[in-house]
Amino acid sequence: MYTQIEIENHFEGKLKIAYLNQPETYNSLNKVLLQELKNFIVACNEDENVRCVALSGRGKAFCSGQNLKEALSLGNVEEERVIQKMVVDYYNPLVEEIAHCRKPVVSLVNGPAVGAGAMLALICDICLATENSYFSQAFVNIGLIPDTGGTYWLPKLVGRQQANYLAFTGKKLSANDALKLGLIADVFADAEFSAKSMEVLETLSNLPTKAIALTKKAFNHSYENDLKEQLDVEGIYQQDAAETEDFKEGVAAFLEKRKPNYTGK
Numbered sequence: 001m002y003t004q005i006e007i008e009n010h011f012e013g014k015l016k017i018a019y020l021n022q023p024e025t026y027n028s029l030n031k032v033l034l035q036e037l038k039n040f041i042v043a044c045n046e047d048e049n050v051r052c053v054a055l056s057g058r059g060k061a062f063c064s065g066q067n068l069k070e071a072l073s074l075g076n077v078e079e080e081r082v083i084q085k086m087v088v089d090y091y092n093p094l095v096e097e098i099a100h101c102r103k104p105v106v107s108l109v110n111g112p113a114v115g116a117g118a119m120l121a122l123i124c125d126i127c128l129a130t131e132n133s134y135f136s137q138a139f140v141n142i143g144l145i146p147d148t149g150g151t152y153w154l155p156k157l158v159g160r161q162q163a164n165y166l167a168f169t170g171k172k173l174s175a176n177d178a179l180k181l182g183l184i185a186d187v188f189a190d191a192e193f194s195a196k197s198m199e200v201l202e203t204l205s206n207l208p209t210k211a212i213a214l215t216k217k218a219f220n221h222s223y224e225n226d227l228k229e230q231l232d233v234e235g236i237y238q239q240d241a242a243e244t245e246d247f248k249e250g251v252a253a254f255l256e257k258r259k260p261n262y263t264g265k
Contacts, residue, residue: 004033005040006058010198014051014205014264016044017108023059028067029116034090041097041105051264052205053101055124056108063117065138087147091116095149098123099220102213104204108197109133109175109184119148122157125216127184128200129175130193135183140170156223157183208246209264 008017018040020027027033037055044050057063066086074082098105107121109129115138121127122135129135137154139146146154146167154163158181166173175187188196204212214237221233241247245265253260 002036002040004030005036007040011202011205013047013049015054015201016040016050016052017054017056017201020055020057020063023057023061025067026061026064026112027057027059027117028064029120030067030070031086031090034094038090038094038097041094041101044103045097045101048264050103051207051209052106052201053103054106054108054201055120057110059111061111061117062107062109062113062133063120064112065115065117068142091148094120095123099149100217102216103209104212104216106197106201106204108193109135110193112136114138116148119146119150119153122183123149123153126200126204128186128188128193128197129178129184130190131175131187132190133175135173135175135178136170137166138170140168157181206262208241208244208250208262210244210246211241214241 004020004022006019006021008019009015010017018037020033020037022028022033041053044053071083071086074080074086076082104126105124106126106128107124109121109127111130111133113121113129113133114136118135118137121129137146137150139150145151150167154167157163158166162181165171173181173183175184178184179187186200218230218233218237222230225233246260246262249262250260
């Protein structure tokens, strides 16, 4: 089914991890890989048994960004607008699927995340990184702008000044510095990364999945709504959450003073 990513299943299929599996190119992105990632996210979104999704990389890097050899082989950059077509046809659909996935999507950054590879990590709902990994908005180094949602998410994650600084300079940002800026969620020592990140993924795989999906949906609305509109969204989605089986289980567990057993329904 997949030729450039590898899939792992954990916790009886509640967690699915897709590993970018092109270590010889430091997991550089190409049409096939981007399409496979999109298909993977779509499949996870539709599978009711899946409650958490993760992306990581095989080898020494998380992702080195777009495979430039492929991009430049697609045709005349100016006359055929091949770069725009690549962005519109392959990058944007993946960004949208991650943003609207009804399951939490977590990036496990195991090494350098550069250019589109950095943004692939950062557009996920939660980004966890090894201590020795780094992030770089390297687009500017070859005269390009941030894509893969970069111009949308960077200012929202770190503010205008830091977004400009990172995008204009392509500065390499260590995982710890990225954490301080609020760019990522957490950093673990390399030796502990597998175990620590799996603890987070296991927790997410056993939480009330529909409540997380509604939270994510509400957060997405907040970037466009004023306060009144957002309060209306909260009321609607709170009612939707209150009609789930997990809400009933959560209340019952609270009253019975026991740990809840959520099913994601």
